[in-house]
Amino acid sequence: xxxxxxEIPLAAVVCWVNFVTIDLFFGLPREGxxxxxxxxxxxxxxxxxxxxxxxxxxxxxSSPDASAGTLxxxxxxxxxxxxxxxxxxxxxxxxxxxCYDPGYAGTTGAVTATFIVYAFxxxxxxxxxxxxxxxxxxxxxxxxxxxxxxxLLGRLWKWRT
Amino acid sequence: xxxxxxxxxxxxxxxxxxxxxxNTMRKLPFLNVVSFAVAGAIVLIVPHPLAVLAAAAYFVxxxxxxxxxASTWAGGGKKDE
Numbered sequence: 001x002x003x004x005x006x007e008i009p010l011a012a013v014v015c016w017v018n019f020v021t022i023d024l025f026f027g028l029p030r031e032g033x034x035x036x037x038x039x040x041x042x043x044x045x046x047x048x049x050x051x052x053x054x055x056x057x058x059x060x061x062s063s064p065d066a067s068a069g070t071l072x073x074x075x076x077x078x079x080x081x082x083x084x085x086x087x088x089x090x091x092x093x094x095x096x097x098x099c100y101d102p103g104y105a106g107t108t109g110a111v112t113a114t115f116i117v118y119a120f121x122x123x124x125x126x127x128x129x130x131x132x133x134x135x136x137x138x139x140x141x142x143x144x145x146x147x148x149x150x151x152l153l154g155r156l157w158k159w160r161t
Numbered sequence: 162x163x164x165x166x167x168x169x170x171x172x173x174x175x176x177x178x179x180x181x182x183x184n185t186m187r188k189l190p191f192l193n194v195v196s197f198a199v200a201g202a203i204v205l206i207v208p209h210p211l212a213v214l215a216a217a218a219y220f221v222x223x224x225x226x227x228x229x230x231a232s233t234w235a236g237g238g239k240k241d242e
Contacts, residue, residue, distance in 0.1 A: 004163050036231025043186035061189045062228040068220060071197055075204040076213050088213055095221035099228055131201045132164040135171055138197045142190035143175050 007125055011133030012140075015070050018116060019109055019137065020156065022066035026105035029056040029157040033101050037062045049147040050154030057142060057150060063101035064092050066109025067141075071134040073113035078127035085114025165205045172198035185234060189227050196223040 023029075029052040032038030037058030044054030060067055069092045076084030089110035096106050117130045141149045175194035182188045200216040207215070 008164070008167070034228060034232050035235040036228055036233075039235035040186045040189055040231055043184055047184070047187060057190055058231070061193045062224070062231060064221060064224055067197070068224070071201060072213065072217050072220065075201065075216055078204060079208050079213060080210045084210060084213060087210070088217065091214065091217035091221070095217065095224070098221055099225050128164050128205060131204060132167050135168055135194075135198045135201045139171050139175070139194055143171070143178060143194035146187060146190060 004126070004129065007129040008132050008136065011120070011125065011129040012136040013133075014116060014120070015067075015074070015113070015130060015134040016137040016140065018113055019065070019067040019070045019134075020141075020153075022069075022109045022112065023056060023060070023105055024156060024160050026066070026103055026108070028059045028065060028103075028105060029053060029153060031055065032062075033059050033103070034062050044146050044150050047147055049150035051150075052157045053150030053153030053155075054146070056153050056157070057146065060138075060142065063099035063103075064095040064106040065103075066105045066113075067134065067138050068092060068095070069106040069108070069110030070113040071131065071138075073110040074117050074127055074130035074134055077114055077117045077121065078131060082114055082118050085110065085117065089114065165202060168198045168202040168205060172202065186231060189231055192223070192227055196220055196227075 040058035041054035045051045072088035073085040076088035092106040092110045175191045178191040200220040203216040
């Protein structure tokens with residue numbers, strides 16, 4: 001039990017870095033993929049947040065992005081190893097097309113997460129820790145304070161451009 | 162077990178935030194957290210390869226619904242013809 005209590009926070013940090021890096025690399029804060037994402041961004045800004053960070057949050061809501069890819073790849077690795085993770089990447093790819101998203105952030109995030117999670121399982125970690133880790137990671141962005149999360153993402157985006 | 166409890170706890174917390182948040186657009190990121198937590202819980206409860214398909218189907222479906230709600234609320238998409 002104590003090992004799980006250490007594993008989950010570490011897994012959360014790894015998942016957070018993986019999905020934020022890939023989402024920023026694919027430029028999710030640049031513009032809303034659909035009109036709904038832009039509308040969410042405007043509401044987040046109206047609540048005292050950052051427009052660019054809000055746009056990234058709107059895009060995460062509107063289509064499976066790298067965070068969803070990380071979650072489903074962790075699930076895939078937990079039940080079926082690397083093939084399971086790659087199967088999850090295929091599902092994310094189909095999900096992106098269903099959600100009218102032309103990007104590849106979700107698929108890329110799922111593929112990188114598959115190998116990252118697999119590498120950690122070789123080091124003795126349990127893949128299920130990464131499932132919970134990703135849930136905790138998305139909680140910090142979408143579920144605690146939209147104002148602070150969007151400002152943080154906006155700052156990271158400014159730093160990237 | 163602790164993983165499942167954490168997922169369920171986060172799902173419950175985020176669901177409460179959805180109810181308490183009064184702005185419709187700002188409800189959606191909390192709903193997104195619920196989707197993540199429930200999709201994770203599906204695989205933690207049923208550790209079978211097909212559970213990944215079920216979790217992905219649930220997750221993509223709920224994301225598409227959020228997408229539709231947000232876009233409808235924003236006035237719908239523009240047809241480019």
